[in-house]
Amino acid sequence: MTGQIAIIGAGPSGCFLAQALLKSDPALQVDLIDRLPVPYGLVRYGVAADHQGTKAVSRQFARLFERQGARFFGNVSIGSDVTLDDLRGAYDAVVLAAGLSADRALAVPGGDLGGVFGAGKLTRALYEHPEAEALPQLGPRPLIVGNGNVAIDLLRLLAKTPEELEGSDLGHSPTDWLAASGIEEITITGRSPAAAAKFDTVMIKE
Secondary structure (H helix, E strand, O other): OOOEEEEEOOOHHHHHHHHHHHHHOOOOEEEEEOOOOOOOHHHHHOOOOOOHHHHOHHHHHHHHHHOOOOEEEOOOOEOOOEOHHHHHHHOOEEEEOOOOOOOOOOOOOOOOOOOOOOHHHHHHHHOOOOOOOOOOOOOOOOEEEOOOHHHHHHHHHHHOOOHHHOOOOOOHHHHHHHHOOOOOOOEEEOOOOHHHOOOOHHHHHO
């Protein structure tokens, strides 16, 4: 296969696809386009700040641009800065790998009340996503609904002291917010029993 390919979204899906394409044919011109100013998406803004081993995959992705010749274009919004039709006219193929940019609403009564926050909204604020809102007040006894990996990430981070966060890449403002949160008790609830919950074993060991 030869030609020019645009990948909309420079998160893990987009980067893994670019790697596979350039491995199959190094002559391809692969451009990754993202509305954020930096690449790697959830690796940068979704993986817990104290999971340095998981975040290290960004070094693998960096080789895309350093060695394999892929190009990155950030701060580009599809539909306002450039249209999908424009991209289709300029490239031989356009791949949409934009991911999920906002929380899905929890379709239960009361899900839209004050004091209810989506995990994505909270993690974007914790990891200082460029479009994040301010960190909310959780109160002394927050409840986490869900028992997958993201829920366990939040559980672990909310339970840590600032000293236990040393060596992470959590910023000063989120660290100060955690230190001042006054959390006394954290409850986690999910529809699956612990043995069937969708978290990795290493997550709960931590």
